[in-house]
Amino acid sequence: MKTTLTCLKKCFANGMCAENPTFRLMLGLCPTLAVTVSAENGFGIGIAALFVLLGSNTIISLIKNFVPAEVRIPCYILVIATFVTIVKLVLQAYLPALYERLGLFVDIMVVNCIILGRAEAFASKNPVLPSIADALGMGLGFTLAAGVIGSIREILGNGTWFGVPVLGAWFKPVIAMILPPGAFITIGLLIAGLNAVTARLQARQSE
Amino acid sequence: MEINITRIIGIAVAAIFVNNFVFARFLGLCAFIGISKKLDVALGMGVAMTFVVTMSAIITWPLYHFILVPYKLEYMNIISFILVIACFVQLVEFFVRKFNPALYKALGIYLPLITVNCVVLFATLLNAINNLSFLESVVQGFSAGIGFALALVLMTSIRERLELARIPAAMQGAPLAFIIAGLLSLAFMGFSGLTIG
Secondary structure: OHHHHHHHHHHHHHHHHHOOOOOOOOOOHHHHHHOOOOHHHHHHHHHHHHHHHHHHHHHHHHHOOOOOHHHHHHHHHHHHHHHHHHHHHHHHHHOHHHHHHHOHHHHHHHHOHHHHHHHHHHHOOOOHHHHHHHHHHHHHHHHHHHHHHHHHHHHHHHOEEOOEEOOOOOOOOOHHHHOHHHHHHHHHHHHHHHHHHHHHHHHHHHO | OOOOHHHHHHHHHHHHHHOOOOOOOOOOHHHHHHHOOOHHHHHHHHHHHHHHHHHHHHHHHHHHHHHHOOOOOHHHHHHHHHHHHHHHHHHHHHHHHHHOHHHHHHHHHHOHHHOOOHHHHHHHHHHHHOOOOHHHHHHHHHHHHHHHHHHHHHHHHHHHHHOOOOOOHHHOOHHHHHHHHHHHHHHHHHHOOOOOO
């Protein structure tokens, strides 16, 4: 029992840090950059992806023994598309304002490489419980990344966080941050910063 | 049915420049960052992409207007479109492997990955949602591919030049690519406000 628990913990932590889908694996970048003009959008798309990941990882892990290897990818995509359609319909029904803002980027989560990547690399080889832990870790890692990028862009580009003004009146919003260039530059600098920190930590460890 | 030439040109210009699929809509970034290292490979990928996205627009239009809409199944558009696109890419892969093995080798994993490239799905869904006519859909699909190819070639040319430059270790690879993309996207913003038709 204890070993399975540590294993689950490891699968979970893996997605949050060591193999963070956005900053380390650089997967699923399109929605991460496109919709993260505000913290709310960033967390919104993250949670939508988390739900799809949970559903697809669970189902794929359950059906992995019945699906012939040659046609596995189309099958996985179908499972993912089903969950994406569910998320889309739920969002349309209960959070129409958020759906309006995320728009087609919810739809194209079908082809999000994180989700298909985890299906292929993890859920198709592991039992159900670790697959769920992996989905949680990866999903939260993605939510965190999208949320951080959204927060940075909203604070610098609009002077607000979740719609609440956080910087005083002296602050002049940098409009470019909520426009496309801001997204590219934010993520570039974030990854560079992470690289620098990791390199320094490794250097210290080897000393 | 009359064909509105200005509107067609407007759609093309919007998809290639104003709302460039890479720089303004952030689509196809995985391939964009991953494959923009050698110019000839980038060109091959751009051509493959243009072909796939144009053909997908041609195939999904009748599917949407003659099957999904009459039976009120519009909510099935994601599932049905992705299936059609996946089958089609499989066909292209087969074709390229047979007739141009060198290109097939160079494109590697990225060719099958066109299936899961958001440019294709996004362009076809956009056609369906905006209720474009058949010709407009094809033009939008083709322009989306050209816009992607243009972005890829620009990016690759810049990265090839930077190969020999001395840059901080932490910035090497992806971070620098993102910064370049940011600057290019800033340049492409010059097109915003440009509308035809």
